[in-house]
Amino acid sequence: MSEPSRSKELPVRLLTDPVMIEACRARDFGRVFQLVKARAGIYPSMIARRCDLTPSRVGEVIDGRRQLLHMDVIERISDGLRIPGHMLGLARRTWETPQNLTVTPREPIAAASPADAQWAAGLPGTDVDSILALAAERDLSPSTLNALHSSIADYWRRDDEHGGETLRPAVVGQLRYVVGLLKEERSSPMREGLHGIAAELARLTGWTYFDARQDHQARAYFTEALGLAKAVDDHRFMANVLACMSLQATYQDKPGDALALVTAAQDQARAAVGTTPRVLAMLAMREAFAHATLGNHHATHSAISEAHTHFGRISTDDPDPAWVAYFDETKLVVDTGIAHGRLGEAVLAEPLIADALRREHRRNHRGRAFHAFWLARTQLQRGKLDEACHTAMEALGPAAAVSSQRVAGHLREFHEQLEPFRREPAAVAFESRLREVLPRQVSGSPRP
Incomplete structure (x- = not known):
């Protein structure tokens, strides 16, 4: 240097x-x-x-x-x-020392304790690790791919419960490992499986950045996932990634982009063999979100109707991909409510979101917090101040349990909407509870 x-x-x-x-x-x-x-x-x-x-x-x-x-x-x-x-919370910068180089510390490092030294002496050095890694057999089998798929399912579960911030280094590490395997010569079925796993890991990484509202990084990983899926003509997964990018554009207040992306997603789904009604229902609901953000009432209602029609055709024999399993009846109902909420149709939105929230799994902290704040907003729009503050207070627990800037953004929006009612007892009680549970969010800025 x-x-x-x-x-x-x-x-x-x-x-x-x-x-x-x-x-x-x-x-x-x-x-x-x-x-x-x-x-x-x-x-x-x-x-x-x-x-x-x-x-x-x-x-x-x-x-x-x-x-x-x-x-x-x-x-x-x-x-x-x-x-x-x-x-x-950024990707590694170009000026940072490459990870495979050793940096000589510029400041003294505390000497290791005798116990630490004895433990470390039993481990191979980094040069030996490298040699052993090169010599290791990496003969992948279908069971290896199944294990990787299982780890992805576990990542998603933990993302729902805790947020993706702490998971991201492990997910990115596994993504780079799988991409490295793709550089080696392998049979066609194995390469296709690895591409699919790499695409899922890239989408998951993009999702964690999207949930942290780091949009530039999210889009980069979504684009990588799209390319990996395209390499093996996995049109259904391409539709899935484009749907994620459409949702991201909705949150960025780019509804025109959101509509174009979900339309492309629906084109990919129609081009795929074996696209299931559940996938089509999920895509129709993303289209409803885009139309609702644009303020197109008729088009939003039409897309909602289409989503429910597709969902009604779901059969237990459908070969649904694992990544769409989350789109169950509860998700359909709450997304319908949110679409109405985006249109300002609080009378229609409130009972739907409330019903879905009652059915939602208790361990899905982010989903419960996210949907509870939507419910509180619709209740406030209907003039139900006490109910809105009570709902929002119940959301503070799951909001505190998960690291999600999107959830924090909804909390700040609701907090701002309470401004005209600051002196009301319900608002005072919510403010007090908020300062107790999430003190840093009280002074937070609104979502741009």
Whole structure:
């Protein structure tokens, strides 16, 4: 590393300080900038130059008068201050030392305890690990593919229960492992199976970034999943990925893109052999979301009707792919309610979402929190303040149990919608409970 590059780096002691780690994890850039100034001698004007920001903007962030939420700005901060990507929830930056190189620490490392040293002495060195990995037989079998599929199903279950932030490193590692296997010569059926697994892992990675509202990374992994599925002409899975991208566009307030993507997804599904009614029902509901975001009432109702028609044709003998199993009757009902809610049809939305919420699995923390906040919003739209606040309070438990910026965004939106009723007893009680369970969300900014 050249001397000019080294001079840009932050001290190791700062990067490993728990306060700095937590500030980066929370993307509390006011605190990050204060720490960089105090511990690295990099003043606001220098921060501004390095990160391509105006000095006044940096000052506003430090004073707590502005938050930095856009991904391109966060990436510029990572690159300008040399904060490793993983600390800010980003992919590995191009300037970071490649993982296979050993970096000589610039600061003393505490000596290992005798017990640690004895344990470590029984492990092979990294060079031996590499040699053994090269020599190992990697003769894959159908049971190996089944095991990989099982691990993906487990990842999805844990994502529902806890969010995908902590799962992501393991999922990405497995994705790169499977992509590495694809580079080796294998029989056609085995290659097709590996492509399918890699596509599922890439979609799951994209989903975890989407749920964290890191849209640039999400789109990159969704695109990778699309390419992997296309390589083996898996049109059904291509439809699935395009449907995910359509939902992402809906959340980005790009309903035109959302409609174009779900239309492409439906084209892929129709081109596939053996597309099941459940898949078609899921795609029709995504179309309803896009139309609802555009405010097209007739088209939304038509798409909802189509989704219910397809769902009514589902048979227990259908060869449904595993990735659509989540779209059950409860999901159909709650999505119907959300589509009506997006149109502002709270009278239709409220009973549907409430019914689905009663049936939803208790361990699906994200789904329960997400749908409860939708229900609270529709109740508030109907003037049912006490019920809305009660519903939202019940959602705080599952919201606290899962790491999901999408859920946090819905919480902040509901919190803002309560502004005209701040002095009402129900709103005061909700605010008190919110500060107790999720204090950091009280001062959070609204979803852009």
